[in-house]
Amino acid sequence: MTVIDVAERKSRARATTFYFFAAMSLLTLWVSMAMPGSDLLRGIWTGLSFAAVINLLPLARWLKPNSPVARLLDDDGVREHRRMSCTAGFWASMISAFAVAITVEEAAPLSAFDAVRVVATAAISAALISFATLELRAARG
Amino acid sequence: MPLVGDRLSNVLKAERERLGLTQGALAEAIGVSRKTINTIENGIFVPSTLLALKLARTLDRPVETLFQIEE
Numbered sequence: 001m002t003v004i005d006v007a008e009r010k011s012r013a014r015a016t017t018f019y020f021f022a023a024m025s026l027l028t029l030w031v032s033m034a035m036p037g038s039d040l041l042r043g044i045w046t047g048l049s050f051a052a053v054i055n056l057l058p059l060a061r062w063l064k065p066n067s068p069v070a071r072l073l074d075d076d077g078v079r080e081h082r083r084m085s086c087t088a089g090f091w092a093s094m095i096s097a098f099a100v101a102i103t104v105e106e107a108a109p110l111s112a113f114d115a116v117r118v119v120a121t122a123a124i125s126a127a128l129i130s131f132a133t134l135e136l137r138a139a140r141g
Numbered sequence: 142m143p144l145v146g147d148r149l150s151n152v153l154k155a156e157r158e159r160l161g162l163t164q165g166a167l168a169e170a171i172g173v174s175r176k177t178i179n180t181i182e183n184g185i186f187v188p189s190t191l192l193a194l195k196l197a198r199t200l201d202r203p204v205e206t207l208f209q210i211e212e
């Protein structure tokens with residue numbers, strides 16, 4: 001197995017993990033909003049979100065700058081996908097922030113922490129899903 | 142990056158096949174992933190100058206032969 005094959009396998013695994021993180025982040029937000037006051041659920045959401053954000057960074061290249069596989073996992077194409085997914089995350093956060101503002105004004109009040117969680121979850125999930133989709137689409141021959 | 146409305150076409154696939162290279166072999170030769178080669182060939186990703194020059198050197202063709210601005 002060549003270094004190209006190894007990088008491709010790891011890239012697919014990363015994309016799948018990102019879909020999982022996005023789904024879990026949305027799920028824990030929804031469950032913890034439905035069960036207010038649960039510190040455990042809030043803690044799980046915080047941990048998952050932190051892990052997801054960390055994974056969006058080019059950690060492999062930072063930690064192993066001389067590894068050929070790490071370089072391939074953050075090459076020109078991947079950096080472009082990361083830029084595009086961060087843009088998607090930004091717009092998702094803007095839309096969700098306006099949605100929260102309207103909801104709080106017109107319907108149910110929301111704590112500051114919950115408002116932050118909604119906006120952060122939208123941004124993280126959009127970025128993760130966008131990145132994973134771009135990566136898997138690029139890998140298709 | 143090209144100007145808005147400009148499109149970059151390329152003959153990367155034909156030149157790669159002329160040399161009997163797979164996407165993986167070309168990717169390995171210039172130090173990028175196979176999917177980056179794939180997205181360049183399909184016109185999805187516009188490569189940096191550095192990457193375009195590496196491709197030209199590896200495929201033994203001038204950059205302007207590999208990439209053209211669509212009229």
